[in-house]
Each structure stands twice: as C-alpha cells, then as structure tokens.
Amino acid sequence: MSAQISNILQQAISHHQQGKLAAAEALYLQVLQTQPEHFDALQLLGVIAKQRGDAALAVTRLRQAIAIDAQQAIAHGNLGTALQDLGLSQEALASYDMALQLKPDYAMAWNNRGNTLRSMGKLPAALHNYDKALRLNPRYTEALLNRGIAQQEMDEHQQALQDFDEALTLTPQDAAIHFARAFSLQCLRLYEDAIAGYEVVLHLQAGHTQALCNRGICLQKMQQFSAAVESFERAIKIKPDYVKAHLQYGNTLRQMGRDDAAIAAYQTASNHCNDDAELAQINYALAAMGVIDTPAMSPAVYIADLFDQYATHFDEHLLEVLHYQIPALLSKAVSKHVKAEPGNYLDLGCGTGLCAAYLRPKASKLTGIDLSEKMLGQARKTGLYDELHCAEISDWLQLQDQDFDLIIAADVFVYIGDLNQVFAAASRVMQAEAVFGFSVETTHESADYILRSSQRYAHSYAYLQRLAQLHGFQIVEASQEIARQDKGEDVHAHILVMIKT
Incomplete structure (x- = not known):
C-alpha cells in the first residue's frame, strides 16, 4: 500500500470514528479509485451503509470485500449483522459461524449471533451465545443488556435485573x-x-x-x-x-x-x-x-396479549381481587353428570389451569387449549395436564379425530360473541351422553349477545337454548351465579351443563 493511500485511509477512519460518515465515505471511495480491490475500504464502506440503514448496499459491499479476502473474521461478522437487518436469519447465522471459525474468541460475533437467535425465538440458544461473549469479555455491556432482554422475553425478570444492574455499573x-x-x-x-x-x-x-x-x-x-x-x-x-x-x-x-x-x-x-x-x-x-x-369474537391478538400480561399473577388477581368463583361452580355442576369411569376431558381456554385440580381426579386424559403461551406456561407447571396446545378453540377442534367425554369452558365464551361455530366444533367431537359445561355472562337484552364496555361478551339464555337444540345438546342444568366482582360490583353468569343427545 502506498503512503498516499495509507494516509487517505487513516483520515477516512478518523472521520468514521468521529461519526462524519459523508467525509469518511468520500475518502474510502477515493481509495477505491486507485485500488478497486482494497479490502479495508470496501469493508468499511459496507459498515457505513449499514449505519445509514441501507442493509442491502452493506451486504453488497461486504461480499465484495470478502471476495477479495475471505479470511477476515470482521467482514463475516459485519455481513451477519447486515443480513440480519434484512431478515435473512439463517444466512446471518452462517456468516457468524464463518467469523467464529476464523476467530473463535470474537466476542462481538457471539453477541450478534445471540441477537439473531433471539429474533428467531430461540431464547435458550441465544443465552448460550451471550454467555460465550461474556466469558470472553466480562465487561461487555451490550452483551449484558442483550442477555437481560432475552431473559425478559423468557419472563425471568429477576435474572434480567441482575444483568441490567451489572451493565449499569459499567455504563451508568x-x-x-x-x-x-x-x-x-x-x-x-x-x-x-x-x-x-x-x-x-x-x-x-x-x-x-x-x-x-x-x-x-x-x-x-x-x-x-x-x-x-x-x-x-x-x-x-x-x-x-x-x-x-x-x-x-x-x-x-x-x-x-x-x-x-x-x-x-x-x-x-x-x-x-x-x-x-x-x-x-x-x-x-x-x-x-x-x-x-359488534364483532363475532375478540381479536386473537387481544386475548393473547391480555393474558400474557396476566399470566404470572392471574390466579392471585382473580381469586383475591375479583373473588372469582367459576372453576369451582362449573366443576361442581358438571361432576353430577359425567360418567363414573375416567374419561377423556378437554379444558377450553384453560388459562393457568384453575379447573385442572377439579378435573384431574376423574380424567383418564386431560387436555388444555389456550391462546396465551404464557398462561400455558403456568398451566404446565401444575403437572396436571397430559397435553397443552396454543390454538384458537374452534380451529383446533376442527382438526381432532378423537372424542371427548367432557368439554368444559370456564369464563372463556366471554371473549366469543357468536358461539355457533364453537358449538358445532364441540358437537363434532362428542358422542352421545358426553358432557358440555361452560359459563357465560348474563344479559337480559333481546339480542343474542352484546359486547360490554368491559370488552367482554354477555349472552342471552334464549340464544343458548337455540344453540343447544341446533347442535344436538340437551340442557340438564342451568343456574345464575355471581361469577366475580368488577369495580366492586357483582358480575352474574349463567352456569350451564349440556348433554350430547
């Protein structure tokens, strides 16, 4: 490299380090006019493109640099971050793998590889990569932050706080x-x-x-x-x-x-x-x-978000604050009508598993369905379910080739207005004498259902009677109960038990 090119490159790097991207870019391009295959100039132009948010140009320039010298780990590492910006996660991982093959102690590549894995939802693997980065550089603030965020996403907030506190000792x-x-x-x-x-x-x-x-x-x-x-x-x-x-x-x-x-x-x-x-x-x-x-049902994303937020303190809030009674009331009602021998039971909208303790003793198999992954995580901890699935109720039921002896839905239909599809799907997987028990909030209005300002549906008893007849069910028990409290006022619910005819 000539002294002139070396001087221009050093000036460019100095501008780059000061954040003067336009001045640095002009000098890198000047280097390339003299030496079109100058690795550093191409590689650093790729970095500038990424800094400006032009990931596609960054990929092009970094690949040009790698074509000149494929043994430079930094270029592969930077290519990985640009590919990740384009959403090309698998290609990004391959670039990081190449960088780490060339330089196993490349802490930044381990950290950025962790970011890619985190974006893919592979949180345990991401944590492993952040751990690698931090073993190589225990004072790596960005890796501490990223590891903490991954732990956040796993609901491990106490551990996350430890990483954030440590990071703040380094960069307060x-x-x-x-x-x-x-x-x-x-x-x-x-x-x-x-x-x-x-x-x-x-x-x-x-x-x-x-x-x-x-x-x-x-x-x-x-x-x-x-x-x-x-x-x-x-x-x-x-x-x-x-x-x-x-x-x-x-x-x-x-x-x-x-x-x-x-x-x-x-x-x-x-x-x-x-x-x-x-x-x-x-x-x-x-x-x-x-x-x-009024829509036919609550948006799935609304339900998932609502209950993901509630998952860790759902039981405490319902039982101690809202004085929630539905699982006990509904389980008592259906227990009078299920067969004596153990059966195949399904808990629709199972949440954290409040019904499971009542159902498990008489269930040969107990399956839970819910839209909230975090609620299912709490249900899994009970150890009472044989299977748990994250799915929309009707969609999941339509795919089943098994029959259930009991289907129960505690405080679930408050998020579904039009129950016709649910009744049809439930009826399809139930033989004669199977039991269908559920709760709904009550309304005395003439409409089949209404959406209240609480963003929960209430259903008329006449509507439920029509659905039962339409889908081959006989109502064998119906009562009105106080389901819970809302802002200090009682919320009334229908508790219904139906038998498949």
Whole structure:
C-alpha cells in the first residue's frame, strides 16, 4: 500500500470514528479509485451503509470485500449483522459461524449471533451465545443488556435485573439499559420502581416516547389516571402517530368515565394504524364503546396479549381481587353428570389451569387449549395436564379425530360473541351422553349477545337454548351465579351443563 493511500485511509477512519460518515465515505471511495480491490475500504464502506440503514448496499459491499479476502473474521461478522437487518436469519447465522471459525474468541460475533437467535425465538440458544461473549469479555455491556432482554422475553425478570444492574455499573448513563431495567420492574408489577426507572430514562433522553408510554401504563395500573393521561399526552405530542400511546390513552380515559374523549383517542389510533392485528384491537375497543358494529369474537391478538400480561399473577388477581368463583361452580355442576369411569376431558381456554385440580381426579386424559403461551406456561407447571396446545378453540377442534367425554369452558365464551361455530366444533367431537359445561355472562337484552364496555361478551339464555337444540345438546342444568366482582360490583353468569343427545 502506498503512503498516499495509507494516509487517505487513516483520515477516512478518523472521520468514521468521529461519526462524519459523508467525509469518511468520500475518502474510502477515493481509495477505491486507485485500488478497486482494497479490502479495508470496501469493508468499511459496507459498515457505513449499514449505519445509514441501507442493509442491502452493506451486504453488497461486504461480499465484495470478502471476495477479495475471505479470511477476515470482521467482514463475516459485519455481513451477519447486515443480513440480519434484512431478515435473512439463517444466512446471518452462517456468516457468524464463518467469523467464529476464523476467530473463535470474537466476542462481538457471539453477541450478534445471540441477537439473531433471539429474533428467531430461540431464547435458550441465544443465552448460550451471550454467555460465550461474556466469558470472553466480562465487561461487555451490550452483551449484558442483550442477555437481560432475552431473559425478559423468557419472563425471568429477576435474572434480567441482575444483568441490567451489572451493565449499569459499567455504563451508568445508558438510557437503553435503564429502559430495559424499568420494563422488567414493570413486568414484576413494581410500578413505583419502574416509574422511577422511566424517569431516569427521560432525564437522559427527554423525548423517549416508549418510556413516556410505559410510565403512563404504570400510573394507570396504580389508578393514578390523571398522571397517566399527562404521560400519554407528552408521548403523543412528541410522536403524533404513536398508536400504542393513543390506545392506552383511550383505555385510561375510558376508566375515568370520559367516554367521548376515549372514543376520540381510539379513532385517532385507528387513523394512524397500519398493522391489521393492532387495528383489530382498536376496533374492538370502539365496538365495546358502541361506536361500530359488534364483532363475532375478540381479536386473537387481544386475548393473547391480555393474558400474557396476566399470566404470572392471574390466579392471585382473580381469586383475591375479583373473588372469582367459576372453576369451582362449573366443576361442581358438571361432576353430577359425567360418567363414573375416567374419561377423556378437554379444558377450553384453560388459562393457568384453575379447573385442572377439579378435573384431574376423574380424567383418564386431560387436555388444555389456550391462546396465551404464557398462561400455558403456568398451566404446565401444575403437572396436571397430559397435553397443552396454543390454538384458537374452534380451529383446533376442527382438526381432532378423537372424542371427548367432557368439554368444559370456564369464563372463556366471554371473549366469543357468536358461539355457533364453537358449538358445532364441540358437537363434532362428542358422542352421545358426553358432557358440555361452560359459563357465560348474563344479559337480559333481546339480542343474542352484546359486547360490554368491559370488552367482554354477555349472552342471552334464549340464544343458548337455540344453540343447544341446533347442535344436538340437551340442557340438564342451568343456574345464575355471581361469577366475580368488577369495580366492586357483582358480575352474574349463567352456569350451564349440556348433554350430547
């Protein structure tokens, strides 16, 4: 390399390190005019392209560099991150593997390989890669943060906090670490500590809209509604198209009884929303407010998100706060009608497994279905189920070639308005004398079902009678009970037991 080229390259690297990307790029290109196959210039141009968000150009330039010298681990490592930005996870892993084959102690490649695995949902494998990076460099702040985030995603928040705290001893002014730490505290329902953490984030980065939104959610959980509203409004002022903030703003206003303002917030969220699943949740909230037509059922993503959030404290909240009675009431009702010998039992919307203790003693096989992976994780810990499946009820039932002696659905149909498909699917997998027991919230309105402002459906008894007759069931027991409490008021439910004829 000539002295002139060397000097130009050093100037370019100096500019690059100072964040002067345009000046660095111009000098790298000047090097290439003289030496078109200059590895460092091509490789570093690839890095600049990635920094600018042009992953496709980054891949092109990095592959050009590798074609010149395939023995440089750094180029393979950088190619991996660019490929990951394009969503090409398997190709990214292959690039990291090549980098690590050339340089086994390449801590950054282990960390970035962990990020790719985490994006693929392979969390234990991701943790293994972060561990490798940290064994090579125990003071690797980014790897500590990433390992903590992976543990967050596994609901291991106490372990995550240990990593975040250690990372903060190394870089105490890092807003990303403070944010991740606050989020784990929020997930642990340590709302005051979480709010304090988000305040630190906002001190370091005043326009951090996610911190403002999450701060608002914590305040909402603490029923400090006015302060929550202020936090959402700050986030929206900075980012007017922030759909999540508008949605949570609407939820808070609804809890305050400010229905018109809540509807306006939901409508604004809808206007900015480009995600079909998120839009379904917003429209569901509007339907519950009576603004648009009632959908046939709750959006699957709404149910999954709702119960994923509840999973770790669901039983405590239902039993101690809401005085939830349905599993005991329903299990007692169906026990009078099931056959004496053990049978094949199905728990629809099984949640954390509150019905399992009642069903297990008489079940030869007990299967649970739910839309929330995290609820199923809690159900799995009971050890009472033979099988657990994450699926939508009707879809799963349609695929079965087995018959069930008992199907039970405790507080599940409050998230399904039109029950015709569920009844048809259940009837298909039940022989004569099989038992179908479930609960629904009551309504005395003439409609078959209504969607309440609580975002839960209520069904008329006349509708349930028609469905039973249509799908070959006979009602053998029906009662009205107090299912739970909501804001201090009793919520009434029908407890029904049907026999397949």
